[in-house]
Amino acid sequence: xxxxxxxxxxxxxxxxxxxxxxxxxxxxxxxxxxxxxxxxxxxxxxxxxxxxxxxxxxxxxxxxxxxxxxxxxxxxxxxxxxxxxxxxxxxxxxxxxxxxxxxxxxxxxxxxxx
Amino acid sequence: xxxxxxxxxxxxxxxxxxxxxxxxxxxxxxxxxxxxxxxxxxxxxxxxxxxxxxxxxxxxxxxxxxxxxxxxxxxxxxxxxxxxxxxxxxxxxxxxxxxxxxxxxxxxxxxxxx
Numbered sequence: 001x002x003x004x005x006x007x008x009x010x011x012x013x014x015x016x017x018x019x020x021x022x023x024x025x026x027x028x029x030x031x032x033x034x035x036x037x038x039x040x041x042x043x044x045x046x047x048x049x050x051x052x053x054x055x056x057x058x059x060x061x062x063x064x065x066x067x068x069x070x071x072x073x074x075x076x077x078x079x080x081x082x083x084x085x086x087x088x089x090x091x092x093x094x095x096x097x098x099x100x101x102x103x104x105x106x107x108x109x110x111x112x113x114x
Numbered sequence: 115x116x117x118x119x120x121x122x123x124x125x126x127x128x129x130x131x132x133x134x135x136x137x138x139x140x141x142x143x144x145x146x147x148x149x150x151x152x153x154x155x156x157x158x159x160x161x162x163x164x165x166x167x168x169x170x171x172x173x174x175x176x177x178x179x180x181x182x183x184x185x186x187x188x189x190x191x192x193x194x195x196x197x198x199x200x201x202x203x204x205x206x207x208x209x210x211x212x213x214x215x216x217x218x219x220x221x222x223x224x225x226x227x228x
Binding site: 106 | 145147149155156157158159162164202204206214215216217218220221
C-alpha cells in the first residue's frame, strides 16, 4: 500500500475562498482522523470517522469547517470561507482498530491563507 | 478533560549524553505510541506500547510504559545529531459518542549539539 495520501501538498489561497483538502486512507483501515498542526496549538484533533461515519467533530474550530467521508477510500476537509488564521499544516491519518500499529499519517497539506 | 502531557517541551543536549522524555496521561489506557517528526515532515511511528510494562528499543531510543502510573518514558542513550527532531507521545482514549481517538501531547523538540 502507498500509505495515506493527501492532496494537495501545498495550498495558497486568498481569504474568503473555499479550500478543499483531500485524503485517501490506507485500504482496510476503519478509522480516519483529521489533525491540524500549528506552532501555537500543536497537533489538534479536528474530527474523526469510524467506518465512514463521523464520530466526534468537537475539535472542528468553527462552522466554516466541514468534513465528509463518502466512502472508505476518500475523505475531504473543507473550509469555507477561509481566513488567515486557518493557515496550518493539516494531516490526515488512518488506523485499524484496536490501533495495534497506531495511526499512519499522510504527508500533510500546508495551507496558507493570505 | 483528557490530557496528554509531555516534558520537557524543549531539550538541548550534547552528543553522547543520556536523557529521558516523559509522557503522562490523565485517563486509563493500555496503549501508547511514540512518533517522531522532522522539520517540515510528517509524523513517523517509532514505538507502539500495548500493555503495562511494555518496553521497546530501537537503536539509541528505548520506550517504556507504566499504565498504573499513567506514564511512559522515552530514553535517549548517547545522543547523536541525527536524533534531533520533535517527539510526540499519543494515547488512544475513548471519546464521547463512542469510538476511540489518538490524543497527542504537545511534543518535545530535541536538539542534539556537538
